[in-house]
Amino acid sequence: MALHHKLKTFRLGGVHPDDQKLSAQAPITPLPLPKTVTIPITQHIGAPAKIVVQRGDSVKVGQVIAVHEGFVSSNIHASVSGRIGVIEETMDSSGFKHMAVNIRVKGDDWMETVDRSDTLIEEIKLDSKEIVACIMEAGVVGMGGAAFPAHVKLSVPEGKHVDYLIINGVECEPYLTADHRIMLEKSREILVGIKILMTALGVKQAIIGIEDNKHDAVELFEKLLQHEQGIAVAALEVHYPQGGEKQLIQALLNREVPSGGLPSDVGVIVHNVGTTYAIYEAVQKNKPLIERVVTVTGKSVKQPSNFLVRIGTPVIDLLIAAGGVPEDTGKIVSGGPMMGKAIADLDVPIAKGTSGILLIPKEESTRAEVYNCLHCGKCIEACPMGLEPYRLLILSKKGNHSRAKEEHILDCIECGSCSFVCPSNRPILDYIRLGKTQLRKPKKA
Amino acid sequence: MNPVVLYTILTLTAIGIIAAGVIYFVSKKFEVKEDDRIGKVEQVLPSTNCGGCGQPGCHAFATAVVAAGDLSELHCPVGGNAVMKQVAEILGIKAVERDPYIAVVRCSGSFEHRKKTNIYDGTESCKIAAALYSGDTGCAYGCLGMADCVEVCDFEAMYMDPKTGLPVVIEDKCTACNACVKECPKGILELWPKGKKNQRVYVACLNEEKGSSARKECSVACSGCAKCFEACRYDAITMRNSLAIIDPDKCKLCMECVDTCDVHNIITANVTPEKIQAANEQRLKREERARKKKEEEKLAAEAAKQQGNGTAPQA
Amino acid sequence: MSTGLLTVSPSPHIHSELTVPQIMRGVIIAMVPALAFSIYNFGLGALYVTGLAVIFCVGIEYAIVKYLLKKPASIHDGSAIITGLLLAFNVPSNLPWYIILIGSAVAIGIGKMSFGGLGNNPFNPALVGRVFLLLSFPVPMTHWPQAGSWSLDAVTGATPLGILKDGMRAGESMDSLLNQMPSYVDIFFGFQGGSLGEMSAFALLLGLIYMLYRKIITWHIPVSMLLTVVIMTGIFWLIDPAKFANPLFHVLTGGVMLGAVFMATDYVTSPFTHRGMLIFGVGIGVLTVLIRLFGNYPEGVSFAILIMNAFVPMINRYAKEPRYGEVKQKR
CATH class of the missing domain: 1.10.15 (3-methyladenine DNA Glycosylase II; Chain A, domain 3)
Incomplete structure (x- = not known):
């Protein structure tokens, strides 16, 4: 054993929720094909894609059903083969209704262009531009949760020099294990994915950041990387929200993204491991993003699992495969417990950004009694951005949004650490989010 | 007199006079002239x-x-x-008369009409809930019922009806200050002309979804059947997607549309039932006349056609 | 399969274990050693005063919330119990019940509830009550029973600080005064005259360690305050040992320990940020030493804390933590 040395982590704030990685040992298993899928056309940040199919059309797996509109947008592909059903506004995991394409599944008929074999293709034939085009075509978006189109991130604005690629394998959200399993089972593919990204960006150095509660993944990559030049793996202290781009960059490279800036301002591009794997598949196998790994977990779930799921599969199918919905389920969260969104409806489809489905028992699903603010300062201690959440709550509540802006409310990454630690159970993040939306909203005439 | 007392009184008096002088000077010197x-x-x-x-x-x-x-x-x-x-x-300038306005609640999805589909457990605020998701009922357009509008009202002109879960505007108190309209994240509240004799008519629904899905979510949702649209003689009603909208500027308060609505979602204020009934009868009579006229025309046309048919060969 | 309606709420969906009632319970547990010691030292009088103060404080808060504010009860958060305990810690163990009642009424009624209850009071309620009593009833508030005497009407005596101040005024030398005092070991463990909770530095330190371990408070206020007291008194002692007592004496006697551990660290009336806490602690230390050495009162911790309480909003305004991305990257 190596000497125990202090692991790297980010500088400011953060919290240590119980990590509860119940499904860490569950291998990725493909979920049986659903009967129907509902594929929303807004699964990414940016403009919704434009639907190019009509009711009644037959589609194959991997066929484009909606094309990106503008650069900050993403292609949407059919994740199953079958016939297009209704195209209407449907509730998705965002909690709002968006246009979605329903496909009734018939067989499993793939586009011929997709290489479905398991063989590892290591040689990278494409150049930078072709890689970006290929990723754009495949509709790859950030799979850590934010769902930012991957090709946009790879197109570094002119005048900025990027010298580091960071691969985010932190998975700091409690419960979730999707990235962990991908790292264990698809490590070689991820390595090729990293090389593809390095080629696309023209960078010479890459670091994979992994929290130390996934020590097996750290060791695996250490072994794989022995003979690799320029790629390193770093074990990080378990510390939420280390998976936040800004926190991860600070932890690994000690660089701080300026307020309102992007990682590329400090010469870094960050990609999630899941995205990296999807990029490998898109570039080497010509496979668009039509399925992803989703963790189904929760204290009361019979078999906490990691499923390989077609995009658009209703949540209920995953829950049944994991042993059914326990009687005492009070809340179902799409994503992790710190930043995920509670869903109201079990027919909500899995989207490109859905990393997990978390079941919370009834007694833990409601909020506790709220007390007055004690001025304990724990929210300030916990804020990874060094803001003063208590003050932002007061300002937002009073509607003093201009003052809140001066107090840098827009720097908030909505990690939830403040609400998590507040001993008075004050809904700090609720109000900060409100303040942010009020500031972003165009003024009413 | 004790010298201490004397000195105290003298000192305090002196301080008072000096301070008064300073205040007088400052107020003169820095006076702001205002019209x-x-x-x-x-x-x-x-x-x-x-x-x-x-x-x-x-x-x-x-x-x-x-x-x-x-x-x-x-x-x-x-x-x-x-x-x-x-x-x-x-x-000394000319006064400009304006029609008085009042806030109206454009949702009628009470508890019994609009079933809950989930339990909201966040902060009790419509704005926060609206930013999170579409609401705790199936209807994404309806009132969230957490009384942001009541709270913002400076005139105590609103209250939440505990039976329906919807806000109610008190007519005499509402000043049309627009505060609730600005506050409501769903745009349920709208300023409406108070109208002649305080009479108003509006559609209490904002759901633009297709009739079938809207009705699934709320039993009194506007289904977009357009009966009221057809009944209106003044083009005051327009259809947006599957929602009827009354334009208060064009509305003549004839009340003929009110009874056409299957779900009684065209809401009137200060209109007697008799007037609505009379208006409805008038509409029915008119429609009857129109129908008869149409039939007669049709008959006449057919007759003409037959005649035409009959005469054609002769020509 | 149906589980009824699901709950929907904004994230986060989990919460840390530490909540207000737990924090209050933790603080009460941290006070137990000091309370136990004062019972051992002063006997039933200590228990009697503490019990009365707690009952009065809780009762008055309950009555105010129920009959004046007509709001749901707030006493279950436990903060009134702490105010009662702290008030008792700050008074002699032979105080008559009506003075305790007045003190509790001032502490809760004026010090806390008139500002809107827990979380809104600018001044530490127990100290407001204590200072009010000190100014209104100077004689009973400054006559402490001798340590180790169990009976309620025991001989009363002064605190070491009182002896020092009176002695210096009478023109006695520092050496002879210090010789009249108990040994430092006795003082450290608490065999000295004084208010209920302030005698035993040892018991108070146990409480401090517990609260630090439970992460209820951070080290910033106690350490900065104690260090300031040590450094300030140390400087004066080095300048003229004949006129000023040594730092160890100052830290161990009077309310410095109690103030540093329980009074100044009160969440509500101390600054939010670590930087602010350091400024706050240093301010209290400086004021305490100034009052002790140059003021009229032998003891100055209560006043020092109350004065610094008044500066907390200003400290909060200016003592901010560094933000992420605020410091421009050098590379």
Whole structure:
């Protein structure tokens, strides 16, 4: 054993929720094909894609059903083969209704262009531009949760020099294990994915950041990387929200993204491991993003699992495969417990950004009694951005949004650490989010 | 007298006189000259500082009025025409009459009509819930029922009806200051002309979804059947997607549309049932006449056709 | 399969274990050693005063919330119990019941509830009550029973600080005064005259360690305050040992320990940020030493804390933590 040395982590704030990685040992298993899928056309940040199919059309797996509109947008592909059903506004995991394409599944008929074999293709034939085009075509978006189109991130604005690629394998959200399993089972593919990204960006150095509660993944990559030049793996202290781009960059490279800036301002591009794997598949196998790994977990779930799921599969199918919905389920969260969104409806489809489905028992699903603010300062201690959440709550509540802006409310990454630690159970993040939306909203005439 | 007491009194008196002198000097030296009409105008304003006029407060409104010297753009909705007349008198300019407005609630999805589909457990605020998701009922357009509008009302002109879960506007108290309209994240509240004899008619629904899905979510949702649209003689009703919208400027308050609505979602205020019934009968008669006329025309056309057919070969 | 309606709420969906009632319970547990010691030292009088103060404080808060504010009860958060305990810690163990009642009424009624209850009071309620009593009833508030005497009407004596101040005024030398005092070991463990909770530095330190371990408070206020007291008194002692007592004496006697551990660390009336806490602690230390050495009162911790309480809003305004991305990257 190596000497125990202090692991790297980010500088400011953060919290240590119980990590509860119940499904860490569950291998990725493909979920049986659903009967129907509902594929929303807004699964990414940016403009919704434009639907190019009509009711009644037959589609194959991997066929484009909606094309990106503008650069900050993403292609949407059919994740199953079958016939297009209704195209209407449907509730998705965002909690709002968006246009979605329903496909009734018939067989499993793939586009011929997709290489479905398991063989590892290591040689990278494409150049930078072709890689970006290929990723754009495949509709790859950030799979850590934010769902930012991957090709946009790879197109570094002119005048900025990027010298580091960071691969985010932190998975700091409690419960979730999707990235962990991908790292264990698809490590070689991820390595090729990293090389593809390095080629696309023209960078010479890459670091994979992994929290130390996934020590097996750290060791695996250490072994794989022995003979690799320029790629390193770093074990990080378990510390939420280390998976936040800004926190991860600070932890690994000690660089701080300026307020309102992007990682590329400090010469870094960050990609999630899941995205990296999807990029490998898109570039080497010509496979668009039509399925992803989703963790189904929760204290009361019979078999906490990691499923390989077609995009658009209703949540209920995953829950049944994991042993059914326990009687005492009070809340179902799409994503992790710190930043995920509670869903109201079990027919909500899995989207490109859905990393997990978390079941919370009834007694833990409601909020506790709220007390007055004690001025304990724990929210300030916990804020990874060094803001003063208590003050932002007061300002937002009073509607003093201009003052809140001066107090840098827009720097908030909505990690939830403040609400998590507040001993008075004050809904700090609720109000900060409100303040942010009020500031972003165009003024009413 | 004890010298200590004497000195104390003398010192304090001296300090008082000096301080008074300083204050007098400062107030003269730094006096801000203001048009005295502003003060006079402010006196007649309701001093609620509600912001309904678009200005940050009554003083700002008074300043703006005096500066503009014209009342066509500025109006105090709380004071109404009476106050504006006084303002006009003070400034010696022409008063501009405006129709009084009132806030109306454009949702009728009460508890019994609109079933809950989930339990909201966040902060009790419509704005926060609206930013999170589409709401705790199936309808994404309806009232969230957490009383942001009631809270923001400066005039205690609103309350939540515990039976329906919807806000109610108290007609006599509402000043049309627009605060609730701005506050509601769903746009349920809308300013509406108070109308002749305080009579109004509006559609209490904002759901633009197709009739079938809207009705699934709320039993009184506007299904977009367009019966009211067809009944209106003044083109005051338009259809947006699957929602009927009444244009208050064009509406003549004939009330003929009211009874066409299957779900009784065309809401009237201060209209007697007799008037609605009479209007409905009138509409039915008119429709009957129209139908008869049409039939006659049809018969006539057919007859003409037959005649034509009959005569054609001869020609 | 149906589980009824699901709950929907904004994230985060989990919460840390530490909540207000737990924090209050933790603080009460941290006070137990000091309370136990004062019972051992002063006997039933200590228990009697503490019990009365707690009952009065809780009762008055309950009555105010129920009959004046007509709001749901707030006493279950436990903060009134702490105010009662702290008030008792700050008074002699032979105080008559009506003075305790007045003190509790002032502490809760004026010090806390008139500002809107827990979380809104600018001044530490127990100290407001204590200072009110000190100014209104100077004689009973400054006559402490001798340590180790169990009976309620025991001989009263002064605190070491009182002896020092009176002695210096009478023109006695520092050496002879210090010789009249108990040994430092006795003082450290608490065999000295004084208010209920302030005698035993040892018991108070146990409480401090517990609260630090439970992460209820951070080290910033106690350490900065104690260090300031040590450094300030140390400087004066080095300048003229004949006129000023040594730092160890100052830290161990009077309310410095109690103030540093329980009074100044009160969440509500101390700054939010670590930087602010350091400024706050240093301010209290400086004021305490100034009052002790140059003021009229032998003891100055209560006043020092109350004065610094008044500066907390200003400290909060200016003592901010560094933000992420605020410091421009050098590379």
